[in-house]
Amino acid sequence: MSKHTFDQYAITSTVSRIVEGLGFKTPTPIQQQVLPPALRGESLIGQSHTGSGKTHAYLLPLLNKMDESLDEVQFVITAPTRELAIQIHEEVKKAIRFAGKEEAWLSKLLIGGTDKQKMVDKLASRKPHIVVGTPGRILDMVKEEAVDLYHAKGFVLDEADLMLDLGFIEEVDQILVRMDENVQMLVFSATIPERLQPFLKKYLTNPVHIQIEDDKPSPETMEHRLVPLRHKDPADVIIEISKSIQPYLAIIFTNGKKHADQLADDLISRGLEVGVLHGGLSPRERKRMLKELQSLRYQYIVATDLASRGIDIQGVSHVINAQMPKEEEFYVHRVGRTARAGLQGTAINLYKESDLPLIQKLEKKGLTFEFYEVKNGEWKEINAYNERQNRERRTSDIERKAKQMVRKPKKVKPGYKKKIKKEASKNLRKLKRESYKRK
Template structure:
């Protein structure tokens, strides 16, 4: 069995890894670390929770350990691009943990924080910069950061970047980097646009694929329950009140939906908080710290958190609402069963979400246990006072009540108000 000590990493890094309690590299680490240390470009595909972060952070640190050269003012030697603030913070945390016995400078350049602080940090020059694309380009437009000394660039969660519309910004960043550099692109899936990006910017890359694309890890016990929308909240409270739920992440489709579910759980006596794009960075950081420290047992999140949270010992994931993009299901449930642990993923499916469920099952290549059950149909939903038309803000729309003849402030006025909706994150 391969050990980290077999990979040729510098002694200070091996001591830091050992202090973190790790001895055996994961399959993606066994393949990416030697290939990066050999100077190759990398095109890596691995499902979430397989250890991609350490796979690129450790060889980056090994390169820095071999050289005492300091970056010039405003410059950096390694650049890591991440799609979300949470993922960027997790990467910086890993860099600091694995470089505990080295003198490595690292900073985070993300939105939601004061840009002046980030400008001051870059004035000294940095070994490693971890950034979201938009804020990185903001700093570059102010001449606060230089990209001409980047030796290695890592694009993490590339398919999530694509989903969030970052590909034009990534192309703009890559086009400004030195022609002679190492490029590492890591992704959970490999859609055509990501493959095209790799073909343009990677030089004869080593292709590394670990496990089947979009397949959930085998250690997750998955199931689905069919419920009407009115039944979902009570079912969620029952699930989370069970003794075997150590900590859980509940996923909704929208920001407002996350807030509503969190308030319901708090009213039911379940300690929880919501995290989504409308929260400030300081709020999101405090909430994550409380969840990590077990002051909160439940985190309610939109898909912004599906890949940006790397927390061990999350026992349960509950899909309160199914994602519109079936691949997001894989990233959601990948928040459990990390670092060799097992986990449980429960999906609550309303009648109007059955097509989304079938799309998910096509992606993962399996029927979810319980998906053959009949469950409630639309007629039962109507009896519950709801119609199963497209949802607004994560909640099924009620049938409009006509309060007067058309044109006199009745049904027409109601439809006008329905035109507003909240942007999902």
């Protein structure tokens, strides 16, 4: 038996059929670490980036405990957005199909934007074994007594930090107080912000903490460009960029809903047709915007970090950071929307001096940035932000060396300082010539 196969885990023959149907051969790093404790029924916190295989890291252990003789909800999966909940539910349905359990296992998707009474009626006809949905609608169904979650064995909180940002943690809290206190908690999050700690401490006692560090923070087919703002209006710079690129679809990221609306208005007033996507839109508006994106109505969409994880947008060729994110993980999520499946992708970052610490952290992680400005719709390569600092450092090092090379006289005579200065200048010219020859 090879070191990393699904055979090494204590999974049922039904779950083995799911793995086979999915075409999985080797578990991903997050699956390798999550499966053993999750299969033992332990609660855990898993930190990993989008696309790491975390959905099946929690799905397989939960399906492994399915008891079809019980006519009750056995596990609950919550996601911060309807779109993400739909994606997870599709994976659950696929797993049920591969397991050959279409008649025995029932999964229900509980999300907003659908008729509440119809949902209540459907839940009354047959109780689901699996509930997938957004916290608000799940809580609605619990309050309507259309669904009882008390006997559920497992609870998944996916994209916990985004759940916190969008203000849904309170609803998650209200769901959990109506569940058995011994429920297995599986929390997944790209980052664990300080504000999330009280919630985690309340519901998880000594959880297993798993953190997956990606070797490569972005695909090799990804190009990262840095464009200095230099007190210019971001909308003006983006208009210049738009003259030089032909995106299939470009996402323009901002930090927050107000900034997104403002930038969209500024770009529209300058003649660029853009869509807007953020957590402040109603479910109906979001649905309409995603439909318009799929029908290629827009080449550009101004968005918040909601679109970097909570929503699946196909065909993104360019990511433009109108504002650099506050944390490196968010940069990785944003640029992760493009260069998928081996395709090319470009990240264009408008930066200010205050963004340099973040850029330096990303460089330490292995990202390579190229420095450009764009004028009259044309890209022009420029010196790196630290080129002058490096040049000054090199010059001061050479000057120091030139001074050290000067032979100080044993006896001090009149005019010796002038003589030393002259010799140091001579040495400096010689060292500079040698330095340029080596380049």
